[in-house]
Amino acid sequence: MAIVKIKFVKHMAKLVRYVLDGREQNDPVDSHDCTPSHTTKDFEAIAQMHNGKGAISAIHIVQSWGAQESKALAPNDFNALGRQLVESKFPGHAFVVVTHTDTDKIHNHIVVSPWHTETGKKIENKKRHLYELRDINDAICKSRGLSVVDQDAKERRARLPEKVQKMAQYNGRSWIIDLVQKADFARALATSFDEYTGILFEFGVTARVEEKNITYFYHGQNRGKRGSKLGRNYDKKGLESAFRSNDQKFAQIPNLREQVRGIVGSATGKNTQLSVAKSALESLPGTTYSQGYKDYSRYNKSQRPGRGSVATLQLDLSQSVVPIEELRRARNSSIFAYCRANDIALSKNGEGKTVLKGREFVEVEDFGWVNTRNRTKGSLIEFVAAHKDMTHLQAIAHINGNPRLLILEQHIGEIKRTYTSFHIPKERRLRDTDAKVSIAKLLTSFGADANQAATLFRSGQAHVDQGGKIRIFGKEDDAGAFEFVEGGDGTWRKQKIGHFQKPFFELSNNSKEMVLYLDPFAFLKHQGKHALWGAKHNNDVLCLMEPNDRVLDQHLAKSRHVSEIKLFLGPKGGKGTVELDFFNNLKSRAANFGIEVTQYHSHEKGREREADLPSM
DSSP, X not given: OBEEEEEEESOHHHHHHHHHHTSOTTOOEEXXXXXXXXXXXXXXXXXXXXXXXXXXXXXXEEXXXXXXXXXXXXXXXXXXXXXXXXXXXXXXXXXXXXXXXXXXXXXXXXXXEEEETTTOOBOOOOTHHHHHHHHHHHHHHHHTTOOBOOOOHHHXXXXXXXXXXXXXXXXXXXXXXXXXXXXXXXXXXOSSHHHHHHHHHHTTEEEEEOSSOEEEEETTOSSOEEHHHHOGGGSHHHHHHHHHHHHHHHHTSTTHHHHHTOOGGGGGTOOOTHHHHHHHGGGSTTOSEETTXXXXXXXXXXXXXXXXXXXXXXXXXXXXXXXXXXXXXXXXXXXXXXXXXXXOOEEEOTTSOEEETTEEEEEEETTEEEETTTTEEEOHHHHHHXXXXXXXXXXXXXXXXXXXXXXXXXXXXXXXXXXXXXXXXXXXXXXXXXXXXXHHHHHHHTTOOTTHHXXXXXXXXXXXXXXXXXXXXXXXXXXXXXXXXEOTTSXXXXXXXXXXXXXXXXXXXXXXXXXXXXXXXXXXXXXXXXXXXXXXXXXXXXXXSSOOHHHHHHHHHXXXXXXXXXXXXXXXXXXXXXXXXXXXXXXXXXHTTTOEEEEEOGGGTTSOOOOOOOOO
16 A cells, blocks of 8 residues: 655755665666755755745655555656656655665655745645645556555545645646636626626636526536536626625726726727717617616526537626726737747647647647646636736736736735646846846947946846847837847847737826837937936837837827827938838827827937928
């Protein structure tokens, strides 16, 4: 029978000596993120890197088998079972697995670093770890035909904390935990079953609402999960109560939906169709509204998996506090583009599938990923949430470059994530000093002040990898970048990666006049060494990564005071076709909102000028 024990150790060096010196000459040893002969020093280095403190310096796990079963497998196979156990229970932690064969009962000594190699989070000394290890070990041994301790599983679960009992109940099916987390997100924002199911659908979860029940279908799973099995919060009655509470909460925040959905028209205070949407709801077929009363139990029949569509899903889109189109746009954004922009390494596995380097069990496609270990799936939304340690709403705002969505969190708080399917390995970059030198060299080649390199680097808008590639980003925007590679003749090759969601620089001084730049280097060159210092600008300033109507409109929606835009086009005679087209298009669009657009040239810094219309 397989037995597992765990102990939290204060004196790591003594333990490591015993484990390594006590083995026979041919006993197998395996490790991860450390060298067996330097385990103590490697673990100490991981702790120092994350400012790790506390008396506990290592975790000691003993995994042993009876005399009869010790003959069933080779020592290397038992060593592999030890690795499987620790990787399942403590992924992301450095460890050493040493198999001892000095007795008739073969056993593994597993020494684990309590600090996560990437996040620095320390494993707490909790009783639940023993019970979880036993469950994992039982499953591993059964898969190899080995026996396990005969005991009542229910008694074991009864001693676990509630959250761990829930995980045991799910039998290790992490997709259910992920489903519940996404249901929590939808439940915090929806005010009707149509909104609720619509939000869940954008996260890959289909919810079928019926007269008495609601059933959830996670993508890739053939069988659904009844809401009543997940808990009262997720059944029909619990959801109706949540919808009513959300409506009452949102009603106390004037114009919340209009604030979140802000468009250019709001820059001039003009009415939008949102202001009359509520009265139009009563005319919609199958609406939840009738004569001013909202029936929270109403729902529209949706597709029953495998049986065809019964009726068309009718969402109350005009009343959704989070525009469904924002979720859809984020879900349909490219993971490949995000990985390129953030230097997240991808590779091909033996089957030719694209996988996350360092996390080969995560298969990646352009618009989706799947964790083959725990059967969870998702889109760029969950990918960014994991990479940036964000809430789902923050990830959506980040992907779309729409900070207005975060207005919700200011009023109702963060909708926390408690589960992450996998952690993304950190990118490798050039050391700080060398990176700043490379950035300064790039700036100089474009005529900008080299002293701006340090500010750009500190802001995170300039990255340099170990190969010398430089990427320039918008402010707090990882969805797109310009990548520069230096050629042998001192020139730089430039290519665009991804799609820009935010500007390079943005400043609002409540001025009626705004200076607009269409290129980061034109802005840095024209404004000089103080370009990135907000205190040095008197007017509103906006610098785009490239001509982009959507990013400009988002800025204007927040800057209602702007009545004049001065578009910087560089020296006379240096205006390109793209700039001129953007100027004329902007001039036409802005006139509808009472905003005047003029040109601004490099020799006019600091003084106003009449419009200099281009010849077409």
